[in-house]
Every structure is written in C-alpha cells, then in structure tokens.
Amino acid sequence: SSDDEVEIVGTKKCNFKIKSNAAHCTKRRADDDTKSDVSTDGTKCKKLKINLNSLKSVTNSKSNTKAVDVDQVQSDLKPKIMTAARRCSVRLTKYSAKKIKSLMARPALDADDPACNATHENNMSNMLFDGNFSGHRLPIVHLQVFEGFLIAASEDTNLYMHDLQTGKLLGTFSEHTKTVTNFVITESHDLYSVSLDGYLKKLSLKKFDSELLSANVGEALQVMDYSWDTVFIGSRSGKIYIFDTKEDVFAEECLCSVGRSIMALKATKEGPRKILIVSSRSHNISVRDATTGLLLRTIEVPDKLTIYSILLAGGQLYCGTNKNLVFRYEFTSGAEISRIKLGTGTVCLKSYKNSLILGGCYDGYIYAYDTKNEVQLSRFPGPGKMLLHFDVFKDNIIAAAKDKSLCVMEVPDNIASHD
Structure with missing residues (x-):
C-alpha cells in the first residue's frame, strides 16, 4: 500500500498508525473498507484499511500546494477508527496472551509431516487451532x-x-449402534471399545475406521479397564466379563456378578496378586481376585452413595460420589481417612504432579486438591x-461437557506451579 493508506491489524488489541502525503491531497471523502485476513499461524483477525485519498476535503485549494493539517486529519479519523476497531473481532484461544504471542512467533508446521507427529508430545504450545x-x-x-x-x-x-496439534479430525469409527461408553488402548496401538x-x-489406531473384531455380550456394557493382556468389562446388570487380547476371545463365562450396575472398575496388583476394585450403584466397593472373581473384602460406602470414579494413588483409594464428597481410604485396611468436599457428582479423578488430585464434577468445575496438606487449592471452570x-x-x-463442548484448557498457574 502507499503512504496514503492506514492499516489496522487486530490481534488482541487494535493499534494504528497514520501516514499522510501532503502533495497528493485533493478533495477527499470518507471510505472505510474492512476485509478479513488470517495470519500464517492460524490466528484469525481482521485487517482494516482506510484510504486517506477518500477523506473529505480538508482544504479548498486545487493546486496541491497547501499542506494538510495532519493533526486535524487524525482528529477527524479517530471516531471512524474507533468504530471500526470495535468491529474488529479476534477469536482468541483459551491460552493466555503470553502463549498466544509465543504461538504467533513460531512457524506453521505441516500436520502431514511424520516428524510433526513425533514431536506432539513435547509441543502442546505449538497448537495451531483455537482449542x-x-x-x-x-x-x-x-x-x-x-x-x-x-x-x-x-x-x-x-x-x-x-490430531492434538491441529485439532483436525483424522478418523471416525462408526460400527457401534448405541452410545460408546468406554475404551482402552493397548501397547500395540489396538483399541477396544464397548457400548x-x-x-x-x-x-487399530493406524487404520481407525476399520473394524478388526466384533463380539456381542448381549447386554449393555458400561466400564472397562486393561491390564495383563486382559480387558475387564463391567455391565449394566452387574456382571464382569474378561477378554483375552492375545487370543482375542471372551472367557466362556463371566468372571462374577455384583448384582448392581457397575459404575467404575480398576485393575491393579496387591503384592503378587492381581485384583479388581469394583464400584456399583448405591453399594459398597468390592475388592476381588482378578483371576477367579473371588470377593476378598469390601470397603464401606456411607449412606448408600454411588461411587462414580475411583483413583488409587500412594496406597490410598479416592472415591468420587454422586454427592459433593470424595471419600479417601487406606486401601489395604479399607479404613476411611477423610472426606474431601468438592463439587456435586465427581465423575472423574486424575493424579496431577506429585501430590495433587484433579476432580471433574457435574457442576461444571474441575477442583484441585492437595493431598499432602489436605486442602483444596482452587477450582476452575x-x-x-x-x-x-x-x-x-x-x-x-x-x-468434555454435556453441552457437546470438547476443548483443551491450560491448568491455572496457581495449580501448575504448586509444589
């Protein structure tokens, strides 16, 4: 563009600079032209161009010899620029301004380049979409x-x-006919799903849209876990099925039945023994032998609450309930240690850093709890x-939330930096 042109580029804020060439000033009229632009790193913004040749006449001279009062031009332009700037919308990502600036400074990556996939794990800050x-x-x-x-x-x-870096949908598997409730991924990149x-x-993750195997149990399947080349599956009726991933076959009979809808299932070891931790609707937690289904012990759940989620960390068992409580047990003895107040309906529990636990709740918030100091740090939406x-x-x-939203968010600094 020439010196008679003003550019306003919107990122987070709109900054502008006016240049004028007095030798070319004749009759001018206002003519704002706004057009879209997309930066090379994928950040959407608006580019506003205002041609000074279209301004109203600021002089009666037709000889191009009279100098233009630039301050007056800026004063006349300011309301128009401010109005246009308000229309200049930028779709910011869920990252901080600091990360956006860092993102914009990086060159775009080729999503189809194998080297790109190899570096995904260490380059979340390189994400090239809005999250x-x-x-x-x-x-x-x-x-x-x-x-x-x-x-x-x-x-x-x-x-x-x-794809985590670009957000691109790489594949869809459409062989189920009802809600896909759970899945596990093996070391060989095979995925087993239940519905x-x-x-x-x-x-296979390598050929995501192709079915390699299908087996019908004959009842609604809800939860699963994977360990020791075995998939453990909990059903709505309370049965636990086992599937051998080496032979790709179900066991001839179900492992056991707890009599109530299974809500959470965890395969782990207690010494050399393989065990299952099982929670069912409005019932106590059961600890069972993973090979025979034999009941080893029960962990009492007060007030017939339903355990939605279980997490085993540091020899302690955390159980998210349908109320605003997470029960904390000493796993071996089953003794209750404490009750942690989070949001209503803790449907997901995850370990984070050394001593933190994150709990996702039906109230829409994710809570951070310090297990070392036994205090809730904060919550974030x-x-x-x-x-x-x-x-x-x-x-x-x-x-993911019930309103169909699915997005990536930064862990707040006060949680991420917590020792």
Missing part, C-alpha cells in the same frame, strides 16, 4: 490423550480421533455445564 474439537454430534462421554492424538467416545455411537449396544469392538470426562496432558486439560 475446540468438533465433528461429534452428541456429547463426549470418555476421552484419552494418546501419543499426540485425542481419542473420544460419543453418545452419537461414534469414536473420534483428532450400550452390547458389543465389544476392536480397531470446565468447557461447559455438567462436565462428563477429562484427561490431563502435561499442564493442559482436555475436557
């Missing part, structure tokens, strides 16, 4: 970050695979009302 994942029609109920990808299960019967349609499906699930990746959280 919102799309493509699903109904809420996401379970998700997991895995080697630079986001895998998400939806009520719309599909599984989705996104309310009663089927277990197998697919999730992506929408009624949070359904989240996963932690370094100092970032990817969370």
Whole structure:
C-alpha cells in the first residue's frame, strides 16, 4: 500500500498508525473498507484499511500546494477508527496472551509431516487451532490423550480421533449402534471399545475406521479397564466379563456378578496378586481376585452413595460420589481417612504432579486438591455445564461437557506451579 493508506491489524488489541502525503491531497471523502485476513499461524483477525485519498476535503485549494493539517486529519479519523476497531473481532484461544504471542512467533508446521507427529508430545504450545474439537454430534462421554492424538467416545455411537496439534479430525469409527461408553488402548496401538449396544469392538489406531473384531455380550456394557493382556468389562446388570487380547476371545463365562450396575472398575496388583476394585450403584466397593472373581473384602460406602470414579494413588483409594464428597481410604485396611468436599457428582479423578488430585464434577468445575496438606487449592471452570470426562496432558486439560463442548484448557498457574 502507499503512504496514503492506514492499516489496522487486530490481534488482541487494535493499534494504528497514520501516514499522510501532503502533495497528493485533493478533495477527499470518507471510505472505510474492512476485509478479513488470517495470519500464517492460524490466528484469525481482521485487517482494516482506510484510504486517506477518500477523506473529505480538508482544504479548498486545487493546486496541491497547501499542506494538510495532519493533526486535524487524525482528529477527524479517530471516531471512524474507533468504530471500526470495535468491529474488529479476534477469536482468541483459551491460552493466555503470553502463549498466544509465543504461538504467533513460531512457524506453521505441516500436520502431514511424520516428524510433526513425533514431536506432539513435547509441543502442546505449538497448537495451531483455537482449542475446540468438533465433528461429534452428541456429547463426549470418555476421552484419552494418546501419543499426540485425542481419542473420544460419543453418545452419537461414534469414536473420534483428532490430531492434538491441529485439532483436525483424522478418523471416525462408526460400527457401534448405541452410545460408546468406554475404551482402552493397548501397547500395540489396538483399541477396544464397548457400548450400550452390547458389543465389544476392536480397531487399530493406524487404520481407525476399520473394524478388526466384533463380539456381542448381549447386554449393555458400561466400564472397562486393561491390564495383563486382559480387558475387564463391567455391565449394566452387574456382571464382569474378561477378554483375552492375545487370543482375542471372551472367557466362556463371566468372571462374577455384583448384582448392581457397575459404575467404575480398576485393575491393579496387591503384592503378587492381581485384583479388581469394583464400584456399583448405591453399594459398597468390592475388592476381588482378578483371576477367579473371588470377593476378598469390601470397603464401606456411607449412606448408600454411588461411587462414580475411583483413583488409587500412594496406597490410598479416592472415591468420587454422586454427592459433593470424595471419600479417601487406606486401601489395604479399607479404613476411611477423610472426606474431601468438592463439587456435586465427581465423575472423574486424575493424579496431577506429585501430590495433587484433579476432580471433574457435574457442576461444571474441575477442583484441585492437595493431598499432602489436605486442602483444596482452587477450582476452575470446565468447557461447559455438567462436565462428563477429562484427561490431563502435561499442564493442559482436555475436557468434555454435556453441552457437546470438547476443548483443551491450560491448568491455572496457581495449580501448575504448586509444589
């Protein structure tokens, strides 16, 4: 553009500078022209161009010999610029201004470059989109970050695979007929999913849209966990099924039945013994032998509360309930240590850093609790009302809510920097 032109580029704030060439000033008229522009790093903004040749005449001279009063031109332009600036909208990401500035300083990466995928794990700050994942029609109920990808299960019967850096939808698995309730990923990059349609499906992350195996249990399946080349599956009727991933077959009979809808399931070891921690609706927690299904002991849940989520950390068991309490037990003895007050309906619990626990609740907030000092640090809002699930990746959280939102957020500084 010439010296008779003004450019305003919107990032977070709109700054402007006016240049004028007095030798070319004749009759001028106001003519604002606004047009969109997208920067190379993917940040959306508006570019406003105002041509000074179109200003109203500021002089009666036709000989181009009279100098223009630049201060007067700026004064006349200011209201127009401010009006245009208010229209200059920038879709900011959920990152801080500091990270946005850092992002804009980096060159764009090729999402199809294999080297790009290899560095995903260490370059979350390089994300080239606004942090919102799309493509699903109904809420996401379970998700997991895995080697630079986001895998998400939806009520719309599909599984989705996104690139973490670009947000691009890389694949959709559409072989279930009802809500996909859960999935696990093995060391060989195979994914096993279960659904309310009663089927277990197998697919590969390398070829996400192709079904490798399908097995029908005949009843709604809700939760699962994976360990020792075995998938453990909890059903709505209270049965626990086991699936051998080496042979890709179900055991001939279910492992056991707890008689109530299974809400959470955790496979772990107690010494050399393989065990399952099982929570069911409005009932005590049971600890069972993972090979035989034998009941080893129960952990009492007061007031017939339902345990939505379980987390085993540092020899202690944390249990999120349908109320505003998280019960903390000494795992071996089953003795209650304390009751932690969080939001109502703690549906997801995750370990974070050395001594912190993050709890996602139906009230839409994610709470941070310091287990060492036994104090709640703070809470911060999730992506929408009624949070359904989240996963932690370094100092970032990817969370899903009932309003269909699915996005990545930064862990607040006061939590991320906590020792």
